[in-house]
Amino acid sequence: MSFPAVLHAEWIKVRSLRSLVGSLISVFLATAGLTILVCATLGRPEPDSDDFVEPILFSYYGLNFGQMAALTFGAIAMAAEYKNGGIRVSLGAVPNRGLFYAAKLVVIAGLVFAVGLVTSLTSFLSGQALMDKGFGIGIGDPGALRAVVGCAFYLALLSLLAAGLAALLRSVTGSMCVLVPMFLIAPFVVGDVSQGGSAADFLPDRAGQQILLLHPEGPLGAWSGMAVLMAWSGLAVGAGWWALRRRDA
Amino acid sequence: MTSIDVKELTKEYGTTRAVDRLTFSVRPGQVTGFLGPNGAGKSTTMRLVLGLDRPTSGTATLGGRPYVEYDEPLRHVGALLDAQAAHGSRTARNHLLALAASNRIPARRVDEVLEEAGIARVAGRRIKTFSLGMRQRLGIAAALLGDPSVLILDEPSNGLDPEGIIWIRELMRGLAREGRAVLVSSHLMNETASFADHLVVLGRGRLLADTPMQDFIDSRIQPRVRLRTTEGSRLRTLLTSRGFTPVQGEDGRWIVEGARVEDVGPLAAADGIPILELATEEATLEQAYLDLTADEAEFASGSAAGPNRSTPHTSSHHANLSDPSSPSSSSSPSFRSVRSTTDQEV
Numbered sequence: 001m002s003f004p005a006v007l008h009a010e011w012i013k014v015r016s017l018r019s020l021v022g023s024l025i026s027v028f029l030a031t032a033g034l035t036i037l038v039c040a041t042l043g044r045p046e047p048d049s050d051d052f053v054e055p056i057l058f059s060y061y062g063l064n065f066g067q068m069a070a071l072t073f074g075a076i077a078m079a080a081e082y083k084n085g086g087i088r089v090s091l092g093a094v095p096n097r098g099l100f101y102a103a104k105l106v107v108i109a110g111l112v113f114a115v116g117l118v119t120s121l122t123s124f125l126s127g128q129a130l131m132d133k134g135f136g137i138g139i140g141d142p143g144a145l146r147a148v149v150g151c152a153f154y155l156a157l158l159s160l161l162a163a164g165l166a167a168l169l170r171s172v173t174g175s176m177c178v179l180v181p182m183f184l185i186a187p188f189v190v191g192d193v194s195q196g197g198s199a200a201d202f203l204p205d206r207a208g209q210q211i212l213l214l215h216p217e218g219p220l221g222a223w224s225g226m227a228v229l230m231a232w233s234g235l236a237v238g239a240g241w242w243a244l245r246r247r248d249a
Numbered sequence: 250m251t252s253i254d255v256k257e258l259t260k261e262y263g264t265t266r267a268v269d270r271l272t273f274s275v276r277p278g279q280v281t282g283f284l285g286p287n288g289a290g291k292s293t294t295m296r297l298v299l300g301l302d303r304p305t306s307g308t309a310t311l312g313g314r315p316y317v318e319y320d321e322p323l324r325h326v327g328a329l330l331d332a333q334a335a336h337g338s339r340t341a342r343n344h345l346l347a348l349a350a351s352n353r354i355p356a357r358r359v360d361e362v363l364e365e366a367g368i369a370r371v372a373g374r375r376i377k378t379f380s381l382g383m384r385q386r387l388g389i390a391a392a393l394l395g396d397p398s399v400l401i402l403d404e405p406s407n408g409l410d411p412e413g414i415i416w417i418r419e420l421m422r423g424l425a426r427e428g429r430a431v432l433v434s435s436h437l438m439n440e441t442a443s444f445a446d447h448l449v450v451l452g453r454g455r456l457l458a459d460t461p462m463q464d465f466i467d468s469r470i471q472p473r474v475r476l477r478t479t480e481g482s483r484l485r486t487l488l489t490s491r492g493f494t495p496v497q498g499e500d501g502r503w504i505v506e507g508a509r510v511e512d513v514g515p516l517a518a519a520d521g522i523p524i525l526e527l528a529t530e531e532a533t534l535e536q537a538y539l540d541l542t543a544d545e546a547e548f549a550s551g552s553a554a555g556p557n558r559s560t561p562h563t564s565s566h567h568a569n570l571s572d573p574s575s576p577s578s579s580s581s582p583s584f585r586s587v588r589s590t591t592d593q594e595v
Contacts, residue, residue: 001320002353009351016343017336085334088301089391092328093351095300095317248302 006094006103014077014107023073024115027155031066032122035059039130055137056147056212059127063151063212066119067183067205070112070155074162075175077108078240082170091249101244105163105237112159116152124148143214146222150211153226161204161233167240201225204232251312251325251398252276252430253298258307260293260454267293269454270307275432275447277398280425282445282462283434284538290454291434292330295401299328311399323352327392328401332384332408337377341368341387344376345394354395366390367416381408389417399430406440418444438535448534450541457541462534469540470532471507476517477526478503484522491516502526 094100128136166175190200210225253275260268296302298309300317363369366386450458
């Protein structure tokens with residue numbers, strides 16, 4: 001079968017579901033919108049204080065909300081196939097399950113990366129512009145471009161993590177029951193228990209967000225943190241593939 | 250010409266055998282009715298043929314190849330398994346567009362099948378607003394998308410209104426006339442009788458019959474005649490002496506089991522008994538099917554106890570035969586002989 005044809009089919013599936021289009025828009029609105037809103041109205045940091053060493057992070061205030069939209073998108077895009085047994089119709093059209101799974105993941109990650117890049121750039125530029133004169137940095141400054149592109153990678157990897165999990169659990173609800181605690185609760189609980197130690201640093205969000213820092217602390221750097229997130233996503237995608245390949249549809 | 254060939258197909262779920270060493274073929278150019286009570290393994294067999302479930306053993310091929318080896322399978326095989334199997338938030342047109350795109354079927358074909366299925370008017374509506382009948386039509390539109398030479402339809406007339414039932418019947422007959430292989434499962438006997446040329450009957454995952462429909466009826470149902478006469482007692486004496494057992498109904502008509510009009514007519518004439526009416530009662534598929542499944546139920550339970558089967562010979566209602574065990578007890582040939590017929594067919 002032709003891979004572009006299957007990609008085309010997966011693209012039609014995404015654009016024809018309002019919940020998917022909505023969650024993609026939410027990635028942008030939550031991340032860039034909240035960043036602008038908060039930066040413009042509330043917490044301007046005091047750039048002259050000694051501990052202000054991470055100006056980029058200021059631009060990504062909304063990312064913790066936007067990332068939930070990316071997770072939701074990935075989970076819905078995959079789990080929608082399992083609603084009402086629709087997977088049988090899909091696999092009837094594309095019986096090569098590897099091709100089907102790969103095309104779906106490419107479309108999911110590709111769309112989130114594209115939306116993520118626009119989101120990231122908007123967030124970066126607006127956040128830096130809202131900072132007091134002279135303290136904001138430009139896209140050409142060290143670490144800036146890495147953070148902008150890295151944020152798009154980060155969101156794309158999260159959507160893959162969610163999609164792999166959804167293929168394993170075959171349900172949006174089930175997937176979100178794992179993802180919400182993993183991203184909203186675990187970082188704080190594990191962080192507290194380990195006294196700010198290293199275990200929490202290896203959670204997907206902490207590890208992946210190292211890319212936004214100019215001076216990453218802890219065991220993981222910008223790229224090694226991204227590698228840890230890739231391992232998480234790879235694990236989920238692998239588990240989802242195992243389920244899709246082995247189980248009866 | 251593509252046919253479906255199922256060989257020694259077996260599917261086990263845990264300790265349950267849903268499909269048990271099933272062997273049959275579906276030939277092109279005719280509609281094959283796939284019969285059996287709920288849970289007999291019809292849907293499982295269809296999923297196995299489509300490569301959605303993996304068989305425990307055995308093979309299912311279409312034109313000699315397993316389904317999963319087809320490049321762009323929708324162009325060869327169209328299937329309707331479950332009318333509900335579509336995301337309710339998509340429009341009918343988008344649902345079909347995605348399927349068409351994956352098999353490089355042009356978008357104009359989507360509009361053609363929407364028109365053919367009679368749902369072009371609602372193509373832009375979301376599927377969750379559809380009635381069961383409209384979903385069924387959408388499923389059939391999806392099956393027709395690639396102009397396939399094999400069609401596999403699981404209970405396609407489910408939820409259709411009378412007009413829709415006539416439409417699907419004519420559609421299936423037309424597709425078969427064009428030389429396609431059409432496999433249609435159902436548990437509506439009269440419905441199946443109206444379109445099927447050939448029958449494959451399952452019970453508990455096993456093949457009970459694989460035979461042309463008329464042969465199936467003829468082999469299972471004894472002929473019987475209905476007659477009216479002015480001299481009932483003379484007729485009774487005459488026929489009883491010839492080994493028949495005439496029974497008089499409440500309306501005064503006599504029913505003679507196991508007799509043909511050619512037997513009764515000359516006898517009555519020779520004896521000068523006036524006959525007002527003499528007719529063969531047509532056996533129905535429903536009776537033949539009930540007769541078969543009754544044997545199967547008997548075989549399975551090991552007991553012949555139960556109320557006498559009282560299906561009227563001329564019944565024309567749409568019986569829903571979801572429970573094969575209720576019409577039990579039968580004096581007809583044992584299950585063993587059914588199996589031997591079956592084996593000969595295979």
